[in-house]
Amino acid sequence: EIVLTQSPDTLSVSPGERATLSCRASESISSNLAWYQQKPGQTPRLLIYGASTRATGIPARFSGSGSGTEFTLTISSLQSEDFAVYYCQEYNNWSLITFGQGTRLDIK
Amino acid sequence: QVQLQESGPGLVKPSETLSLTCRVSGYSISSGYYWAWIRQPPGKGLEWIGSIYHSGSTYYNPSLKSRVTISVDASKNQYSLNLRSVTAADTAVYYCVRLRSVVVTVEDIHYCFDSWGQGSLVTVSS
Numbered sequence: 001e002i003v004l005t006q007s008p009d010t011l012s013v014s015p016g017e018r019a020t021l022s023c024r025a026s027e028s029i030s031s032n033l034a035w036y037q038q039k040p041g042q043t044p045r046l047l048i049y050g051a052s053t054r055a056t057g058i059p060a061r062f063s064g065s066g067s068g069t070e071f072t073l074t075i076s077s078l079q080s081e082d083f084a085v086y087y088c089q090e091y092n093n094w095s096l097i098t099f100g101q102g103t104r105l106d107i108k
Numbered sequence: 109q110v111q112l113q114e115s116g117p118g119l120v121k122p123s124e125t126l127s128l129t130c131r132v133s134g135y136s137i138s139s140g141y142y143w144a145w146i147r148q149p150p151g152k153g154l155e156w157i158g159s160i161y162h163s164g165s166t167y168y169n170p171s172l173k174s175r176v177t178i179s180v181d182a183s184k185n186q187y188s189l190n191l192r193s194v195t196a197a198d199t200a201v202y203y204c205v206r207l208r209s210v211v212v213t214v215e216d217i218h219y220c221f222d223s224w225g226q227g228s229l230v231t232v233s234s
Contacts, residue, residue: 049220095167
């Protein structure tokens with residue numbers, strides 16, 4: 001089973017600044033990675049799949065990169081609505097799916 | 109637009125079976141894709157429980173496989189989760205979710221959870 005480790009656990013950033021979130025896989029997963037955003041009291045929302053493809057309706061300030069074992073989600077200029085918990089998810093073996101533990105993005 | 113809605117008891121006693129149903133609207137389960145259950149304990153992260161295809165093919169999280177059954181009723185456009193022998197550790201919000209496949213090429217297919225139910229809090233307590 002592939003283990004995803006996200007870092008940091010909590011990231012404090014000021015509005016308007018750039019946020020960089022990391023996700024590391026325990027073995028190579030090619031580009032089989034997705035990112036989700038979850039705000040308090042809400043369901044998760046798909047942001048990115050294929051490591052770098054934005055889902056429908058996702059603003060361009062969200063970008064994903066990486067392949068193999070190292071992945072990054074970048075939010076270029078943080079808006080107030082971006083403060084949330086972010087999860088990465090792998091589907092290298094789509095019949096056995098795992099999530100990272102999440103990164104909480106807080107307002108600094 | 110596809111919509112998913114969970115239903116079932118909000119309270120289950122320890123050692124009993126947790127049963128939830130997900131009703132899908134706006135999309136026919138028989139048209140394709142996989143359909144999944146994901147759970148989230150209070151204040152914690154997401155855990156994939158398992159997925160099912162309209163044909164009945166199932167895939168389960170190894171950590172839960174001995175206690176889980178997911179079934180589908182395509183005629184009612186719904187699918188269900190049974191989790192046996194529950195303990196307090198199974199207390200969580202349970203989501204039903206569509207697992208969409210995005211085909212770039214035959215060798216490049218991406219799977220992502222693109223549509224979520226609102227979630228159903230199930231508490232295990234006597």
